[in-house]
Amino acid sequence: MNIFFKELKANYKSLLIWSCAQVFIIFAGMMKYKGFADSGVDINSLFAGFPKELLVVFGMGSTDISQVAGFYSVFFLYFMLLAAVHAVMFGAVVVSKEERDHSADFLFSRPVKRHEVITPKLLAGVVNILFFNLVTFGASVFFIGLYNNGDGLVDKVAITMVALFVLQLFFLALGAMLGASLKTTKIATSAAAGIILGTFFLSVAVDLNANFDILKYLTPFKYFNAKMLVIDGTLSLNSVGILLVVTFILTTLCYLIFNKRDLST
Amino acid sequence: MNVIEINQLTKYYGKHRGIENVSFSVEKGEIFGFIGPNGAGKSTTIRALLSLIYPTSGTATIFGKDCIKYGKEIRKDIGYLPSEVFYYENMKVIEVLKYSASFYDDVDMSRIQTLSQTMDLDLNKRIDDLSYGNKKKVGIVQGLLHEPKLIILDEPTGGLDPLMQQKFFDLIRIENEKGATVLFSSHILTEVQKLCRRVAIIKDGSIVKVENLQDMRQHNYKKFTIEFENVVDPAAFGFEGITSLTQEETTLHFLYKGDINKVINRLQGKVLRNMLVEEPTLEEIFMHYYQKEN
Numbered sequence: 001m002n003i004f005f006k007e008l009k010a011n012y013k014s015l016l017i018w019s020c021a022q023v024f025i026i027f028a029g030m031m032k033y034k035g036f037a038d039s040g041v042d043i044n045s046l047f048a049g050f051p052k053e054l055l056v057v058f059g060m061g062s063t064d065i066s067q068v069a070g071f072y073s074v075f076f077l078y079f080m081l082l083a084a085v086h087a088v089m090f091g092a093v094v095v096s097k098e099e100r101d102h103s104a105d106f107l108f109s110r111p112v113k114r115h116e117v118i119t120p121k122l123l124a125g126v127v128n129i130l131f132f133n134l135v136t137f138g139a140s141v142f143f144i145g146l147y148n149n150g151d152g153l154v155d156k157v158a159i160t161m162v163a164l165f166v167l168q169l170f171f172l173a174l175g176a177m178l179g180a181s182l183k184t185t186k187i188a189t190s191a192a193a194g195i196i197l198g199t200f201f202l203s204v205a206v207d208l209n210a211n212f213d214i215l216k217y218l219t220p221f222k223y224f225n226a227k228m229l230v231i232d233g234t235l236s237l238n239s240v241g242i243l244l245v246v247t248f249i250l251t252t253l254c255y256l257i258f259n260k261r262d263l264s265t
Numbered sequence: 266m267n268v269i270e271i272n273q274l275t276k277y278y279g280k281h282r283g284i285e286n287v288s289f290s291v292e293k294g295e296i297f298g299f300i301g302p303n304g305a306g307k308s309t310t311i312r313a314l315l316s317l318i319y320p321t322s323g324t325a326t327i328f329g330k331d332c333i334k335y336g337k338e339i340r341k342d343i344g345y346l347p348s349e350v351f352y353y354e355n356m357k358v359i360e361v362l363k364y365s366a367s368f369y370d371d372v373d374m375s376r377i378q379t380l381s382q383t384m385d386l387d388l389n390k391r392i393d394d395l396s397y398g399n400k401k402k403v404g405i406v407q408g409l410l411h412e413p414k415l416i417i418l419d420e421p422t423g424g425l426d427p428l429m430q431q432k433f434f435d436l437i438r439i440e441n442e443k444g445a446t447v448l449f450s451s452h453i454l455t456e457v458q459k460l461c462r463r464v465a466i467i468k469d470g471s472i473v474k475v476e477n478l479q480d481m482r483q484h485n486y487k488k489f490t491i492e493f494e495n496v497v498d499p500a501a502f503g504f505e506g507i508t509s510l511t512q513e514e515t516t517l518h519f520l521y522k523g524d525i526n527k528v529i530n531r532l533q534g535k536v537l538r539n540m541l542v543e544e545p546t547l548e549e550i551f552m553h554y555y556q557k558e559n
Binding site: 002006101102103104105106108109110111112113116260262263265 | 278308312315316317318319336337338339340341343345347348349351352353354364365367368369407
């Protein structure tokens, strides 16, 4: 418990900053919707004039963004990206930072097993991503409600947040696995950032070119379709299942690798 | 009974040698010295004992139990002062000590006060703001706080002024008298001589010798530097017990082992400008004692 609370305490400031950033992005995104809606322009026909590729890159391939739900679903890509970066960084840093901060000799010479250090650290990670998720939920419902006659689409946003949480768990585990297996925090966070960027661009590539369709299984960003979540309110249980299994595998790997690790001073 | 038993312990980092076939044992209740130059493998050995790193081959037991298999159990009774003391920089000293204590059962919290008073440590300062020596003191207090049965000190005195070193040695002696076994690693021979009865000497990853310090003193070398008024014939000092004799103009350097009066007799009738008789450095002992005898 001592390690768990220490991690919560060590991370609450950065969690608040991340949460504020998320609220700001949701606020800014939905402000743009207000701009569109107030201008009275038919956005769909306006965007119809844009090249498809451009729309796809911004996640607006085939969505009716004249409706608030459609608009939100487009922006969800960015909320998801921010949540993914937060989770993967948390995982990578929390596992490896004792060595970065030269406190590993102190911590691991206490009467604790390696897994008794990793578990509370990962639990603190789950609490952090859950908080981030709830902030995203609250801000989303609030700002959607603001432009949708008070209807925050609570049900649909809630389902979207379940999907987001599964993704966050996946990225937390991915980060933790990288933190346990790579030599330093710096290498782990760089690798994590590289994977996020790579899989994000892969998801764009899959949207752009049907030939890449098979590759969609390789990018977690394609596991949930924001349109289906926010507009239809349906969650792909297959995706949830696959992601949770992969998360479990990554977490197990994290424990196994960290258990065998030679700690650096 | 042996508190620590190390058997053919070997650690390679990839192709880099850490330690090779290190074997020695530490008896219950003794203060055991572990000396060797920097990079010889002292920290590697100690960190393997604490299963911070895993040996390539060989075994080690503490309190009769395998270090890796029963690591958690063993570490309940170990107090460890790492050679490089870094703690959670944004915490206060008292927070670090309480955090440390939270890992053990039944810690006498009043010891935080008494130990830090002895070591003259300000509990309310942030770790960030502490000097190297003061960080060492935090290390000392956290290492002794839970009254461990085995105290492992890795280069503990760096950054401590002589007065603090003395207080620290006193603390270690008190814990030792209460029954604690101590493994004391250092690269400074004189420091080890003050506290320890037996020492293991490590060089280039291998144990050169495990020796009783009493025996070692008996054939201890003295390092002579004698500056004469005129150039002298070094052959006058070519007698039994003198090694590595070198001459620089009017100055002679040599190591001597044996009856000091023999050297004094040879100086009769010569005019000296200066004379130094010193303890040889550890490195010189390695060069002229162990390598020759082995």
